Amino acid sequence: MRDILRRYGSTLTCFIVTLPAFWLLALVVLPYMILFEYSLKPMLPVDQLGGPNDVYGIGNYLTFFTSPIHIRIFFLTVFFSSVVTVICLVLSYPLAFFLAKVAKPHNVPTLFMILLIPLWVSEILRSFAWFVVLSFHGPLNALLGGIGVIADPVRWISGFNGVMIGLVYTYVLFMLFPIYNAIQALDSHQIEAAEDLGAPAWRIHWRVVIPHSKPGIASGCVMVFMLSAGSIIVPSLLASPGSRWFTEIVQQWMFEAQDWNTGSAYAFLLLVLCTVFVTLMMRLFKVRLADIAK
Amino acid sequence: MDARALSRLLIKVYVGIFLVYMLAPLIVMGVAALNNSRFPSVYPWAGFTDRWFVDLWNDDRMLHAASNTVFIALAVVAISIPIGTAAAILINSVQGRFRSFLYGVMVAPILTPGAVIGISTLLFWNNFDVPAGLHLSTLGQCSFISAYVMLLVLARLQTFDPALEEAALDLGASNAQVMRRIMIPHLYPAIGAGALIAFFQSAENFNITLFTKGNSDTLTVYVGSKVRSGITPTINALALMLIALTVIGAITYEVLRRRAERHERELTEQKERDEVMATQPMTVRTASATASGS
Numbered sequence: 001m002r003d004i005l006r007r008y009g010s011t012l013t014c015f016i017v018t019l020p021a022f023w024l025l026a027l028v029v030l031p032y033m034i035l036f037e038y039s040l041k042p043m044l045p046v047d048q049l050g051g052p053n054d055v056y057g058i059g060n061y062l063t064f065f066t067s068p069i070h071i072r073i074f075f076l077t078v079f080f081s082s083v084v085t086v087i088c089l090v091l092s093y094p095l096a097f098f099l100a101k102v103a104k105p106h107n108v109p110t111l112f113m114i115l116l117i118p119l120w121v122s123e124i125l126r127s128f129a130w131f132v133v134l135s136f137h138g139p140l141n142a143l144l145g146g147i148g149v150i151a152d153p154v155r156w157i158s159g160f161n162g163v164m165i166g167l168v169y170t171y172v173l174f175m176l177f178p179i180y181n182a183i184q185a186l187d188s189h190q191i192e193a194a195e196d197l198g199a200p201a202w203r204i205h206w207r208v209v210i211p212h213s214k215p216g217i218a219s220g221c222v223m224v225f226m227l228s229a230g231s232i233i234v235p236s237l238l239a240s241p242g243s244r245w246f247t248e249i250v251q252q253w254m255f256e257a258q259d260w261n262t263g264s265a266y267a268f269l270l271l272v273l274c275t276v277f278v279t280l281m282m283r284l285f286k287v288r289l290a291d292i293a294k
Numbered sequence: 295m296d297a298r299a300l301s302r303l304l305i306k307v308y309v310g311i312f313l314v315y316m317l318a319p320l321i322v323m324g325v326a327a328l329n330n331s332r333f334p335s336v337y338p339w340a341g342f343t344d345r346w347f348v349d350l351w352n353d354d355r356m357l358h359a360a361s362n363t364v365f366i367a368l369a370v371v372a373i374s375i376p377i378g379t380a381a382a383i384l385i386n387s388v389q390g391r392f393r394s395f396l397y398g399v400m401v402a403p404i405l406t407p408g409a410v411i412g413i414s415t416l417l418f419w420n421n422f423d424v425p426a427g428l429h430l431s432t433l434g435q436c437s438f439i440s441a442y443v444m445l446l447v448l449a450r451l452q453t454f455d456p457a458l459e460e461a462a463l464d465l466g467a468s469n470a471q472v473m474r475r476i477m478i479p480h481l482y483p484a485i486g487a488g489a490l491i492a493f494f495q496s497a498e499n500f501n502i503t504l505f506t507k508g509n510s511d512t513l514t515v516y517v518g519s520k521v522r523s524g525i526t527p528t529i530n531a532l533a534l535m536l537i538a539l540t541v542i543g544a545i546t547y548e549v550l551r552r553r554a555e556r557h558e559r560e561l562t563e564q565k566e567r568d569e570v571m572a573t574q575p576m577t578v579r580t581a582s583a584t585a586s587g588s
Contacts, residue, residue: 004387007459009469020381024399027437031414038417095312098305109551111313113544118316120540122498124514125533128521129319132326132334132530139322142337169319201301222405230407233500236522247409254505260417267413271406278405289398292405 032271039265060265070249070266077246078273080160081228084167088175088224089217091168096176096216097209100183101191119173127166127234134162134238162238163245167228174227175220182216183209215291218281222292226274246270324537327530334527346531353528359516363497366432366512370496371489374436378443378488379481385444386451401445403438408501411437416506426508434502439495443488450484 005013040056048054064070099108118126133140134156141153156162186209194204210217228234235245250270253263282289326334330343350356385396403411415434416426424430454477462472478485500514507515517529 004383007463007469008473012469012473015376016380016384019377020384020400023377023381023437023440026418027415027433027440028399028403031411031418031437034418034421035410035414091312094305094308098309102302102305103309106555110548111309113548114313115316117537117540117544118320120494120543121320121533121536122514124498124500124517124521125323125529125536126319128517128529128533129323131521131525132323132336133319135333135335137337138335139337169315201297226405226407230409230501232409232504233518236518247407250409250413251504254413260413264413264417267410271410274405274407274410289394289401292401 035264035271036268038261039268041261043259043261060262061269063262064266064269073244073249074246074269074273076160076243077229080164081167081225084164084171084228085175085221085225087164087168088172089221091172092175092179092220093213093217096179096183096213097205099180100186101188115173115176118169123170124233126170127237130162130166130169131157131237134165157238158240158242160243162240163235163243166234166238167231170231170234171224171227174223178219178223179213179216182213182219186212214285215287218285218287219292222278222281225277229273230270320533320537323530324534327527327534329527332526334525334530346527349526349528350531355511356513356516356528356532359511360513362428362510363513366428366435367493367496369432370435370439371492373432374440374443374492375485375489377436377440379447379485381440381444382447382451383477386448401441404441406438408438408499409505412502412505415502426506428507428510428512430506430508431499431503431512434506435496435499438502439492442491442495443485446484446488446491447481450481454480 004016008016039060040058042053042055042057042059044051044053064074099111103111132138136153136155136157140156141150144150145153156165190208190212191204194208199207230247231245232247232251235243235248239245239248246266247270250263250266253259253266257263278289278292281287282292322336323334326336327346328342328344329336329340330345331338331340381400385393385400388396411434415430415437419430419433420426458476459472462476467475497512498514499512500518503512503515504518511519517532520526521529
């Protein structure tokens with residue numbers, strides 16, 4: 001700290017301290033605290049604000065815990081986000097390994113360039129693309145029907161299918177990149193040594209590559225789970241009547257009911273969920289936060 | 295064929311399938327923009343049309359939303375680059391528990407669902423009677439984009455040699471000169487990458503913007519409301535244009551990268567030849583010259 005002052009002088013040090021302070025206080029910590037404060041207050045008409053009814057309580061949280069429908073939607077969101085996370089992990093791991101250790105080094109930037117195209121095209125259009133592909137009279141049914149895999153068109157967007165397909169496609173790259181970074185940092189000699197000592201391929205992965213890529217896997221899982229559980233656009237595009245997502249309930253409170261207090265209670269539950277998940281991943285993979293966010 | 299060759303073949307097939315999986319939906323979405331069908335689809339093909347592009351061009355709200363998007367993205371870059379850079383310098387100069395604590399608070403916005411950030415930003419500024427609007431969207435986006443910039447700059451700082459600053463100070467440089475002539479130039483690559491990521495993260499942001507935008511629109515939110523209400527292929531026309539831009543950008547980058555790579559290879563080869571020539575005794579050189587001449 002004193003070092004900064006000596007190097008950059010008092011004016012610049014003032015900037016170096018105030019800018020992050022403004023960020024962390026005004027844009028991060030205080031807003032989260034206000035969110036929590038709102039969630040503890042009942043929604044009141046303007047003339048009753050500050051009146052006898054304007055007291056702290058857990059009424060908004062009771063609204064959630066006494067509504068079986070909302071609890072059910074919450075746990076379905078958690079469950080299907082976890083499934084999406086696992087699918088993304090299974091899809092990404094072989095590809096990350098290929099890019100880091102198998103592909104010729106001068107081909108890797110080209111492959112990354114191709115993989116980045118969907119990322120630049122934006123989240124909303126990635127999910128919209130699947131809306132077009134999966135539609136009942138859409139190209140997927142035409143293709144599969146044409147080559148004789150299916151006899152009748154399939155209603156893809158039913159139950160949680162559409163949402164899961166969309167979430168996996170939209171967020172799989174957030175799993176791929178951290179795992180690639182982790183595997184790339186592994187010394188290839190370790191793999192060769194294991195081969196020379198006669199380890200079969202699956203054991204090399206299980207005992208050498210996967211343990212080394214743990215920070216990447218943890219990081220990818222946290223990102224994909226958080227993005228999936230917090231996704232708004234994918235469920236609203238690809239959900240069927242039978243699949244509602246927790247963020248849709250939050251939106252209902254905020255926009256339709258205009259009840260910001262209950263809305264913030266539900267948003268706070270989402271925040272708690274993600275915090276619990278991050279903690280769980282750190283325990284499970286025995287990594288620190290600095291390893292996850294890289 | 296032995297097991298090793300077989301597994302290499304399998305992983306290559308898998309990578310091929312994955313690339314098709316990543317790109318095919320985008321192609322379908324893009325081609326649907328040219329189909330003369332009221333609903334976005336490529337099948338059945340109803341003939342070629344450019345009417346969706348004409349519709350897109352005549353959509354004033356869309357053009358307005360697009361200009362808002364660019365404006366916000368530039369504002370986010372202008373705010374989050376100084377904040378993120380200052381935060382990285384700050385965290386790099388503290389140690390121990392305080393560092394872990396600060397790091398935890400700084401990366402928290404990355405691990406928080408956008409809906410939570412959006413709602414808490416809205417509520418926080420509502421306390422000061424600041425109404426919802428694009429200014430709040432800008433601040434909300436900055437809260438997590440600054441964290442990305444911080445991580446990029448922090449990574450770059452690891453390769454910085456503080457002795458350079460010491461030397462400059464010893465030679466009589468002012469504090470401002472140390473920052474401007476030594477630190478900032480070293481950080482340029484990270485700042486450039488940060489600005490690019492900040493711009494695109496801001497442009498594609500949906501969740502935070504949705505809760506903070508008030509009555510204004512950004513392109514992503516406008517597209518979101520369009521695909522949820524009445525879907526017409528104008529969205530596909532927009533998507534096709536974005537995809538085309540991305541692909542052109544990717545190809546340009548790739549061509550430039552390959553050219554730079556080839557140039558570098560030629561330089562090193564030239565250098566090696568010169569070195570060989572310089573170390574060879576005179577007689578060998580003339581002998582090899584006659585040999586190659588004959």
